[in-house]
Amino acid sequence: MKLFFRRYRALSSWLLVGALSCPALAALGGDVTSVEADQAHMKASLDVKQAEGYAVHALRAPGGTVVSEYVSPAGRVFAVAWHGPFFPEMQQILGSYFQQYSAALQARKRVYGHHPLNLEQSGLVVQTGGHMRAYIGRAYIPEMLPAGLKAEEIK
Amino acid sequence: MRKKFLALIVTGGLGFAVGCSSGGATPSGVPGGGSTTSNILSIAVDGGPFASQPGGIYPNGAFASVTICHPGSTTNCVTVDNLLVDTGSVGLRVLQSEVSSLGLPTVNASNGSAAYNCVSFVDGSFLWGPVQSATLTMAGEVASSVPIQVISSSTANIPTSCSNGGVNENTQTSLGANGILGVGLEPFDCGVACDTSSGSATPPSTSPAYYTCSSSGCTPAFASCGSECDDSSSVEQVTNPVVGFPLDNNGVIVELPSISGSAATLTGSLVFGIGTETNNQFSTSASVFTVACDFFNTTYPVGGQAFDIDPSSCTGPGSFIDSGSNAYFFYNVNNALAVCPSTSSAAAFYCPTSLTSLSATVEDPNTQFSETVNFSIDNAQTLFSSGDAAYSTLGGPVPAGDGFDWGLPFFYGRNVYVAIDGQAQPSGLANAPWWAF
Numbered sequence: 001m002k003l004f005f006r007r008y009r010a011l012s013s014w015l016l017v018g019a020l021s022c023p024a025l026a027a028l029g030g031d032v033t034s035v036e037a038d039q040a041h042m043k044a045s046l047d048v049k050q051a052e053g054y055a056v057h058a059l060r061a062p063g064g065t066v067v068s069e070y071v072s073p074a075g076r077v078f079a080v081a082w083h084g085p086f087f088p089e090m091q092q093i094l095g096s097y098f099q100q101y102s103a104a105l106q107a108r109k110r111v112y113g114h115h116p117l118n119l120e121q122s123g124l125v126v127q128t129g130g131h132m133r134a135y136i137g138r139a140y141i142p143e144m145l146p147a148g149l150k151a152e153e154i155k
Numbered sequence: 156m157r158k159k160f161l162a163l164i165v166t167g168g169l170g171f172a173v174g175c176s177s178g179g180a181t182p183s184g185v186p187g188g189g190s191t192t193s194n195i196l197s198i199a200v201d202g203g204p205f206a207s208q209p210g211g212i213y214p215n216g217a218f219a220s221v222t223i224c225h226p227g228s229t230t231n232c233v234t235v236d237n238l239l240v241d242t243g244s245v246g247l248r249v250l251q252s253e254v255s256s257l258g259l260p261t262v263n264a265s266n267g268s269a270a271y272n273c274v275s276f277v278d279g280s281f282l283w284g285p286v287q288s289a290t291l292t293m294a295g296e297v298a299s300s301v302p303i304q305v306i307s308s309s310t311a312n313i314p315t316s317c318s319n320g321g322v323n324e325n326t327q328t329s330l331g332a333n334g335i336l337g338v339g340l341e342p343f344d345c346g347v348a349c350d351t352s353s354g355s356a357t358p359p360s361t362s363p364a365y366y367t368c369s370s371s372g373c374t375p376a377f378a379s380c381g382s383e384c385d386d387s388s389s390v391e392q393v394t395n396p397v398v399g400f401p402l403d404n405n406g407v408i409v410e411l412p413s414i415s416g417s418a419a420t421l422t423g424s425l426v427f428g429i430g431t432e433t434n435n436q437f438s439t440s441a442s443v444f445t446v447a448c449d450f451f452n453t454t455y456p457v458g459g460q461a462f463d464i465d466p467s468s469c470t471g472p473g474s475f476i477d478s479g480s481n482a483y484f485f486y487n488v489n490n491a492l493a494v495c496p497s498t499s500s501a502a503a504f505y506c507p508t509s510l511t512s513l514s515a516t517v518e519d520p521n522t523q524f525s526e527t528v529n530f531s532i533d534n535a536q537t538l539f540s541s542g543d544a545a546y547s548t549l550g551g552p553v554p555a556g557d558g559f560d561w562g563l564p565f566f567y568g569r570n571v572y573v574a575i576d577g578q579a580q581p582s583g584l585a586n587a588p589w590w591a592f
Contacts, residue, residue: 041360042360042361043357043360061359061360061361062355062356062357062358062359062360063348063349063355063358063359063360063361063363064348064359065359065361065362067361085345085348085359086275086359086361086362086363086364087275087279087319087361087362088361088362089315089316089319089361089362090279090319090320091315091319091320092361094320098320101320102320102321105278105279105280105320105321105322106322108322108502109498109499109500109502110278110500110502110503111210111212111213111214111500111501111503111539112203112205112212112213112214112216112330112331112332112481113213113214113215113216113331113480113481113482113503114276114277114278114280114479114480115277115278115480115481115482115484115503115504115551116277116278116484116503116551116552116553116554116557116560117277117278117279117503117554118497118552118554120497127554127555128277128278128279128554129277129484129553129554129556129557129558130277130557130558131243131244131277131475131477131479131480131560132243132244132274132275132276132277132337133244133245133274133344133345133364134449134450134473134475135275135277136472136554136556136557137554138554138556151555152554152555152556155555155556
């Protein structure tokens, strides 16, 4: 019967096991060692995967939203991706780019209705999609993408 | 207001005052297999409240009216029109300005304080406001004491984790509607993830659905989804009004006529119940698509692009049917379709130079049953300049990794069934949730 409900039960029990570690994480454009509080703020568990030319720090928050932060070898966060039933806190994950993102949203010309977003700004791209209680998105600094990493691979 | 409320029932009753046979269907709560209740709410794709103003048309928005009463009263009521019919969300969300005269009672969260609700749309826009209890009448159907979201007129005390940098759509002007009537696949707004029975020590903390507030601000809170979530508390979450009906409570059928290209306006029906009345029997020509985590699969032949959900892990860019999305939204594989200029009000849509015929295959992720769906995409700027409100050929791009969103154009010329999770369905049909068309 309750596939929808069962899913969140499963995620939640996973959380209880993994919610103890407290490594550092930073917002977009920030230094990986500079924001000790972020992961604690999200009350999230963390999983770090190393790829060629970058590392992915995946945070899983209560409720099931996963935020993946892409970190360069120099320790800079150049991209953030998310998926799950709740939006991530944009101020937290966009850091100094938050004001630019918010201003662009407020200024956007559009017809009525809610549509996936493709915000291409100087020095910042934000894309969002999904539907209510099932969101996906990515934000990145185009100039900082490592060679060989395509934007659509940020997920 | 009272007059309007009665008129609704009477007119509805005339259209459906005959008895019904069950036709072999055995959903629960349908003793004798039928009733004399009117179960058909008329819907209109008419451009919404600002249709007559320049640039004011809400494209492909299907709107309906709901009579909202103080619980227990049949006279302290208002009928609110221009509510967007949304199979992609759950529960009624209505502007405070429309219901402020009713003095609706508050609904508490699990910690005993008044609950506040937040929802974000994909574009970062949001709705914020208290959860309140109301009795809702749609056609002849009555759902008593249903938790709804009342969208706050005030912008005070909105937590930043809710506003999140997005646009506050707390007015008719910003929302383009008086509210949203969410009649999707689930009984509750959030389900176990927001209930203490989730087993999580803390409620969802990033952009949460529920909060309670004090003089020092608002903090995330649990809200109960009741016995269906193994919670002994009464339901506190914003609830699909359909499950609150005594009868005809297992789903809805959205019925809209087909159009060629665009139409000035369209009218159709939101039918309550599946297989519970003579007028909502499951059509032999319809096919059921069960879902995984409320998604099904879509394969778009260009580039062999698949928008599939993995039933075992609930990962993948699953696809969905959503009357609250006003176009076909899908990934622009190989950038094959031109997108409208980014500075135009049509920036979210495709603008091909000519009408482009496409097809995709939709698939049940559990049974692998599939069907081909043909559709066409036209130039959104040209469509919008027509002054029409309904467009069968409106499409738009989604980011890579997102699913295939079968929006309102998909509903034109189809009867789309939405079978609600946990509700009994006619015998011979799969357990809900599912879509059928």
